[in-house]
Amino acid sequence: MLPKLNVWLEKDGNVVLSQWRIRLLEAIGETGSISAAAEKLGVPYRRAWEKVQEIEAGLGEKVVETAVGGLHGGGARLTEAGRRAIAQFHAFADGLDAEVERRYRQTFGA
Amino acid sequence: MLPKLNVWLEKDGNVVLSQWRIRLLEAIGETGSISAAAEKLGVPYRRAWEKVQEIEAGLGEKVVETAVGGLHGGGARLTEAGRRAIAQFHAFADGLDAEVERRYRQTFGA
Numbered sequence: 001m002l003p004k005l006n007v008w009l010e011k012d013g014n015v016v017l018s019q020w021r022i023r024l025l026e027a028i029g030e031t032g033s034i035s036a037a038a039e040k041l042g043v044p045y046r047r048a049w050e051k052v053q054e055i056e057a058g059l060g061e062k063v064v065e066t067a068v069g070g071l072h073g074g075g076a077r078l079t080e081a082g083r084r085a086i087a088q089f090h091a092f093a094d095g096l097d098a099e100v101e102r103r104y105r106q107t108f109g110a
Numbered sequence: 111m112l113p114k115l116n117v118w119l120e121k122d123g124n125v126v127l128s129q130w131r132i133r134l135l136e137a138i139g140e141t142g143s144i145s146a147a148a149e150k151l152g153v154p155y156r157r158a159w160e161k162v163q164e165i166e167a168g169l170g171e172k173v174v175e176t177a178v179g180g181l182h183g184g185g186a187r188l189t190e191a192g193r194r195a196i197a198q199f200h201a202f203a204d205g206l207d208a209e210v211e212r213r214y215r216q217t218f219g220a
Contacts, residue, residue, distance in 0.1 A: 001121045001126055001127075003117065003118075003119055004118050004119070004120050006115070006116045007113065007115050007116075007210060009111045009112065009214075009218075010111065010112050017111075089217075092213050092214055092216075092218065096209070100206070103201075103203075104202055106202075107199075107202040108198055
């Protein structure tokens with residue numbers, strides 16, 4: 001068997017940040033575009049856009065700045081709040097996998 | 111925001127034990143019946159029965175002994191392996207919520 005873990009942050013019962021959502025923000029930062037980030041993560045543009053809206057509604061601030069128009073239909077980049085959310089979530093979640101693995105070995109002796 | 115956590119154990123990509131499945135086994139132990147446990151957890155009998163099968167397939171041993179027939183259509187009780195799975199999973203998972211809460215306060219400062 002293998003131990004598995006999922007961690008996320010909720011507000012009023014709605015997901016705000018999750019491991020997947022952090023990967024989405026990182027992909028937006030890397031590609032400079034919500035549509036390219038959506039393609040990279042294998043989801044429709046609309047789904048990626050909605051998740052960004054949900055993150056911003058939960059945090060109460062913009063995490064992505066978008067520019068309309070231009071040669072490639074505008075671009076997107078992370079705000080300072082977006083970069084901070086990524087860093088904080090990593091500090092929160094990274095290392096938990098190792099902790100879960102340690103507990104699994106201790107208790108199931110595998 | 112509130113930090114949330116889910117932990118489970120998989121084998122070959124299939125869930126074997128989870129927090130919900132442990133509650134199911136505990137309910138079977140308390141009620142002496144899969145149907146009563148299913149009612150307690152608010153799921154159809156068939157779903158509860160299938161989850162028991164999946165647990166047993168993953169662990170490679172019986173976790174529930176059933177008696178066919180009788181006044182109330184037979185009953186069910188936990189095997190030694192079933193009781194061990196419950197105890198091991200608690201030792202594995204209990205306390206992780208507190209660890210996640212601690213990490214959340216440290217990183218998001220809430």
